[in-house]
Amino acid sequence: MxxxxxxxxxxxxxxxxxxxxxxxxxxxxxxxxxxxxxxxxGLTANSFNSVSLAPPLVLWSLARAAASMSALSAGSHYAVNILAANQKTLAERFATKNIDRWADVAYTEGLGGAPVLQGAAASFECFNRSRYDEGDHVIFVGEVERCTHDADASPLLFHGGRFYTEHPL
Structure with a gap:
């Protein structure tokens, strides 16, 4: 057989x-x-996941047709900012095309110039380690060089096309 x-x-x-x-x-x-x-x-993404603790690796994916593909593919660094529950408006803004996404956005400059958003529940400053072409997306693997988190923050969640906040069971 x-x-x-x-x-x-x-x-x-x-x-x-x-x-x-x-x-x-x-x-x-x-x-x-x-x-x-x-x-x-900057762009909103929910395709984020951990890969490895040693070395510290994370992944996320981006549509090949995305306007930011060339900048993200060529750059040495990017930051993955996990949004807090009170950042829904920011998530919507960075998912909208043809607007100034950065107007009045508070951030600090991270490694390689990647903006780290103020108020995020966590952030991962990554070296752009590798990319894999799969289907209509590119999978980015980042080696985390610095991370921070706010232990008191509640994360912003997405399910079935809607935003939610965390509610412990």
């Missing part, structure tokens, strides 16, 4: 797939960087 070396074609629509993925509750991040021309880059 031989096994196929390829996945079978999907039996579901892209919309069904998206709805099923939405059942996985995630935290909300804003990935930030400074482009080669000095401009600031």
């Amino acid at each position: 031989t096994t196929s070396r390829r996945a079978q074609p999907p039996t579901f629509s892209p919309g069904e797939f998206r709805k099923a993925l939405g059942m996985f509750a995630t935290g909300v991040t804003i990935v930030t960087a400074r482009a080669a021309d000095g401009s600031l880059v």
Whole structure:
């Protein structure tokens, strides 16, 4: 008996797939960087995950068609800012196209010039270690050079297309 070396074609629509993925509750991040021309880059992402403790590695993914792809691929550093529950408006702003996302945003300059957002529940300042092309996205793996967290912060959560706050069971 031989096994196929390829996945079978999907039996579901892209919309069904998206709805099923939405059942996985995630935290909300804003990935930030400074482009080669000095401009600031930032986008809302919920595709963040830990990879390794030693060395400290994290990952996130970005659509190949994203306007910020060239800046994030070429840069040496970026920051992953995990948003606090009171930062919903910031998450929405950095998910919106064709606006000045950085107007009146408080941040400090992190490693490699990557902005670290003030008020974030946690931040990871990463060396842009590696990238993997998969499907319509690129998976970024960052080696964390510095991290901070606010132990008293409640995280902003996303589930089924809506934002939530944490409620212990």
